[in-house]
Amino acid sequence: MGRNAMNDTDKALRRRAFLDAAHRLYRERRELPAVAEIAVSAGLAKGTVYRYFRSKEEIFVALLEDDFEALFRALESILAALPTDATGAAVQFARRYTRAVLDLPDLLPLASLANGVLEQNLPLEPMRHFKAGLAGGLTQAGKRIEQHCPQLSRGHGATLLLQTYALTLGLWQALDYPPQLRELLRDPQLRILDRRFSTELESAVRRLWQGALT
Amino acid sequence: MGRNAMNDTDKALRRRAFLDAAHRLYRERRELPAVAEIAVSAGLAKGTVYRYFRSKEEIFVALLEDDFEALFRALESILAALPTDATGAAVQFARRYTRAVLDLPDLLPLASLANGVLEQNLPLEPMRHFKAGLAGGLTQAGKRIEQHCPQLSRGHGATLLLQTYALTLGLWQALDYPPQLRELLRDPQLRILDRRFSTELESAVRRLWQGALT
Amino acid sequence: MGRNAMNDTDKALRRRAFLDAAHRLYRERRELPAVAEIAVSAGLAKGTVYRYFRSKEEIFVALLEDDFEALFRALESILAALPTDATGAAVQFARRYTRAVLDLPDLLPLASLANGVLEQNLPLEPMRHFKAGLAGGLTQAGKRIEQHCPQLSRGHGATLLLQTYALTLGLWQALDYPPQLRELLRDPQLRILDRRFSTELESAVRRLWQGALT
Amino acid sequence: MGRNAMNDTDKALRRRAFLDAAHRLYRERRELPAVAEIAVSAGLAKGTVYRYFRSKEEIFVALLEDDFEALFRALESILAALPTDATGAAVQFARRYTRAVLDLPDLLPLASLANGVLEQNLPLEPMRHFKAGLAGGLTQAGKRIEQHCPQLSRGHGATLLLQTYALTLGLWQALDYPPQLRELLRDPQLRILDRRFSTELESAVRRLWQGALT
DNA sequence: TATGAATGAGAATTCATTCAT
DNA sequence: CATGAATGAATTCTCATTCAT
Numbered sequence: 084m085g086r087n088a089m090n091d092t093d094k095a096l097r098r099r100a101f102l103d104a105a106h107r108l109y110r111e112r113r114e115l116p117a118v119a120e121i122a123v124s125a126g127l128a129k130g131t132v133y134r135y136f137r138s139k140e141e142i143f144v145a146l147l148e149d150d151f152e153a154l155f156r157a158l159e160s161i162l163a164a165l166p167t168d169a170t171g172a173a174v175q176f177a178r179r180y181t182r183a184v185l186d187l188p189d190l191l192p193l194a195s196l197a198n199g200v201l202e203q204n205l206p207l208e209p210m211r212h213f214k215a216g217l218a219g220g221l222t223q224a225g226k227r228i229e230q231h232c233p234q235l236s237r238g239h240g241a242t243l244l245l246q247t248y249a250l251t252l253g254l255w256q257a258l259d260y261p262p263q264l265r266e267l268l269r270d271p272q273l274r275i276l277d278r279r280f281s282t283e284l285e286s287a288v289r290r291l292w293q294g295a296l297t
Numbered sequence: 298m299g300r301n302a303m304n305d306t307d308k309a310l311r312r313r314a315f316l317d318a319a320h321r322l323y324r325e326r327r328e329l330p331a332v333a334e335i336a337v338s339a340g341l342a343k344g345t346v347y348r349y350f351r352s353k354e355e356i357f358v359a360l361l362e363d364d365f366e367a368l369f370r371a372l373e374s375i376l377a378a379l380p381t382d383a384t385g386a387a388v389q390f391a392r393r394y395t396r397a398v399l400d401l402p403d404l405l406p407l408a409s410l411a412n413g414v415l416e417q418n419l420p421l422e423p424m425r426h427f428k429a430g431l432a433g434g435l436t437q438a439g440k441r442i443e444q445h446c447p448q449l450s451r452g453h454g455a456t457l458l459l460q461t462y463a464l465t466l467g468l469w470q471a472l473d474y475p476p477q478l479r480e481l482l483r484d485p486q487l488r489i490l491d492r493r494f495s496t497e498l499e500s501a502v503r504r505l506w507q508g509a510l511t
Numbered sequence: 512m513g514r515n516a517m518n519d520t521d522k523a524l525r526r527r528a529f530l531d532a533a534h535r536l537y538r539e540r541r542e543l544p545a546v547a548e549i550a551v552s553a554g555l556a557k558g559t560v561y562r563y564f565r566s567k568e569e570i571f572v573a574l575l576e577d578d579f580e581a582l583f584r585a586l587e588s589i590l591a592a593l594p595t596d597a598t599g600a601a602v603q604f605a606r607r608y609t610r611a612v613l614d615l616p617d618l619l620p621l622a623s624l625a626n627g628v629l630e631q632n633l634p635l636e637p638m639r640h641f642k643a644g645l646a647g648g649l650t651q652a653g654k655r656i657e658q659h660c661p662q663l664s665r666g667h668g669a670t671l672l673l674q675t676y677a678l679t680l681g682l683w684q685a686l687d688y689p690p691q692l693r694e695l696l697r698d699p700q701l702r703i704l705d706r707r708f709s710t711e712l713e714s715a716v717r718r719l720w721q722g723a724l725t
Numbered sequence: 726m727g728r729n730a731m732n733d734t735d736k737a738l739r740r741r742a743f744l745d746a747a748h749r750l751y752r753e754r755r756e757l758p759a760v761a762e763i764a765v766s767a768g769l770a771k772g773t774v775y776r777y778f779r780s781k782e783e784i785f786v787a788l789l790e791d792d793f794e795a796l797f798r799a800l801e802s803i804l805a806a807l808p809t810d811a812t813g814a815a816v817q818f819a820r821r822y823t824r825a826v827l828d829l830p831d832l833l834p835l836a837s838l839a840n841g842v843l844e845q846n847l848p849l850e851p852m853r854h855f856k857a858g859l860a861g862g863l864t865q866a867g868k869r870i871e872q873h874c875p876q877l878s879r880g881h882g883a884t885l886l887l888q889t890y891a892l893t894l895g896l897w898q899a900l901d902y903p904p905q906l907r908e909l910l911r912d913p914q915l916r917i918l919d920r921r922f923s924t925e926l927e928s929a930v931r932r933l934w935q936g937a938l939t
Numbered sequence: 940t941a942t943g944a945a946t947g948a949g950a951a952t953t954c955a956t957t958c959a960t
Numbered sequence: 961c962a963t964g965a966a967t968g969a970a971t972t973c974t975c976a977t978t979c980a981t
Contacts, residue, residue, distance in 0.1 A: 294508025
């Protein structure tokens with residue numbers, strides 16, 4: 084199969100090829116794919132995966148990192164364009180943030196697995212790297228919020244963001260049902276649980292931000 | 298070993314014995330125990346488990362149901378004693394709710410596994426039963442809130458509750474770290490992630506309710 | 512496949528079936544067979560093996576134990592019929608012992624693997640059991656020798672036996688060649704290594720015993 | 726990294742560097758080191774190993790050859806100084822030989838692996854080379870013995886040596902226990918197996934030689 | 940109804956060896 | 961000659977579930 088990747092660029096490309104394959108398979112199956120499948124899907128051999136990742140968990144974290152980076156990038160541009168009045172900011176942030184989250188359809192399913200996976204096999208170093216990325220993004224985006232929203236005192240930007248994320252992850256887990264269950268929810272007795280994630284998220288975030296900014 | 302359980306009372310007791318054993322083992326190990334262990338710990342045999350539960354997932358859901366019932370009971374008494382002014386209600390609810398959540402140490406870890414487990418094996422019937430319990434509790438508690446908080450129009454009590462729960466689950470997952478990782482967070486660069494769940498939860502809930510009631 | 516083995520007799524038979532299968536496969540391939548193969552060859556399933564042995568190593572030790580027991584049984588009858596004069600005893604023991612060893616064609620290859628295997632995975636308990644069997648056999652046979660050979664003071668029977676075994680194992684390893692190598696040894700330069708194990712063993716043991724008894 | 730080794734001296738040096746690295750690693754870990762580690766430890770690259778050895782087994786045999794050569798050298802000087810009387814010769818040989826064996830702490834562990842390794846992968850040529858070395862050493866040392874011990878007729882020097890070696894290897898395997906097992910042997914029931922290799926070896930060799938020389 | 944013996948799917952990882960550069 | 965990227969074979973053990981007794 085693939086020719087040798089001798090220089091750093093080729094290596095980075097190859098690493099990315101594995102990640103893309105993993106991402107693709109995960110999207111299709113909603114399950115962490117086996118290493119062998121990732122390799123086949125990337126057109127390389129099983130053993131080669133281990134030249135680029137020390138363990139299966141490391142692949143998982145890299146996937147998650149990708150999505151978080153994308154989320155932080157999206158936040159950056161959303162925050163840059165925030166209106167200055169509290170209500171306007173809350174409304175617009177909620178709308179755009181919800182859109183951004185929906186544009187990253189793997190982020191929440193992956194993040195939902197994180198607790199289980201991270202407790203298992205992951206060596207400290209990649210774990211630290213992952214958390215450092217989160218911390219960095221959070222710090223930076225937190226500061227950005229504080230610049231735009233003078234109502235928030237120092238440090239409270241990051242806190243608001245953390246709460247926003249918690250709400251997002253929790254709502255997704257509470258409202259994401261497998262298809263067969265979805266149908267059951269039409270029952271009047273269960274109707275109260277039959278809510279669309281996107282709608283609920285937008286209104287919850289709006290409320291949270293409104294509360295925080297006033 | 299156990300005599301045959303012929304009447305319904307005996308059956309219910311036996312079912313409960315398995316659940317108690319499972320709960321106990323889960324609390325000790327923070328891991329879903331193997332069916333064989335549950336059986337041994339309940340003083341019965343492995344095969345017998347399957348006369349009371351169709352699958353391991355069904356045990357899991359029953360466990361979760363227990364904890365949710367306890368949470369709803371706690372909510373009941375918290376809501377019954379809620380002050381009528383918005384701020385007072387928010388402050389008191391946040392404090393008491395946080396306490397109640399901490400008193401159910403298995404609820405959040407179990408709930409965090411729910412998405413993964415439910416997507417897998419669970420037959421529709423126990424799933425429906427579980428969801429019906431949730432819906433019932435949510436409806437009832439939602440109404441109770443609406444009685445105490447006239448600011449909330451019809452149906453918004455349940456919504457607020459759902460958001461509260463989402464915040465709880467999401468924060469727990471974001472802030473629960475394995476011990477070794479916990480130490481890493483002392484690093485100044487990661488300090489921003491080093492937050493206590495209980496503190497964060499209380500303040501986030503307070504803010505959410507304040508926003509909802511004003 | 513096989514019906515359930517509910518009572519102790521059936522269970523013992525089943526355990527033996529696995530051991531026989533393992534023995535058979537080892538003899539064919541001169542390599543420790545994979546667990547899956549043992550199971551298939553015994554007409555049962557892979558998982559079933561683990562109801563009877565805690566690990567692959569435990570199978571190995573059981574095999575070895577079988578052969579050592581057989582060797583000790585053979586020793587028993589050889590020693591019972593030993594002439595009383597030193598030379599006669601040495602000569603007869605050497606001849607019969609060599610015959611007994613040749614009648615256990617797996618003993619030495621298996622024993623040659625023992626050091627490697629035992630250092631690896633074996634839990635203490637089966638290890639202890641194995642060693643206890645060896646110690647018991649050695650003690651008993653040692654006493655028997657001392658009864659027949661008054662030249663040997665207390666404890667020296669076991670020592671002589673241990674030396675005899677060491678000589679056996681060492682000679683086998685030094686003189687057992689894979690077939691292709693065997694041909695090379697016809698070269699005059701290598702002729703000195705081209706010895707038959709059985710001949711060398713018999714004469715070495717005779718010499719050792721002669722030395723010990725006089 | 727290493728410059729190209731163009732002439733024979735450089736090549737020999739490089740080969741030796743690999744062997745020294747392998748030897749060093751084996752001594753540290755009591756396990757045949759991975760090829761990659763040998764390469765790194767020798768300051769060269771993995772692929773380079775295969776320019777000097779056709780397979781991992783070939784490295785192993787070369788290691789063993791080193792140790793056997795050292796043993797033969799030691800024998801040479803031990804035999805040169807042998808007393809002429811049978812008892813004196815036996816006593817002194819046993820003492821010095823035991824010392825020599827203990828001075829080569831890798832010889833016996835390596836030799837114990839030999840049967841397993843040699844049966845596997847080794848091409849004929851290095852195998853022949855190895856055996857030729859053994860045969861040569863054995864022949865020469867055998868003759869030396871015969872010179873010093875007129876009791877031994879032609880060819881019996883080598884035979885005695887082979888028996889001595891077999892006793893050594895067998896005793897080592899029978900008496901070398903992993904540390905955890907060692908403790909078990911304190912049990913009175915197992916005490917009979919709790920013997921020091923060096924003591925046993927010296928007395929067994931003394932007896933063997935005494936028997937051979939009288 | 941209770942038991943527990945039997946089942947078998949399922950997957951990560953290492954490492955000797957090859958060969959393109 | 962040296963390198964190191966790629967390869968892929970090979971195997972153990974756990975554990976939810978079934979079903980004969």
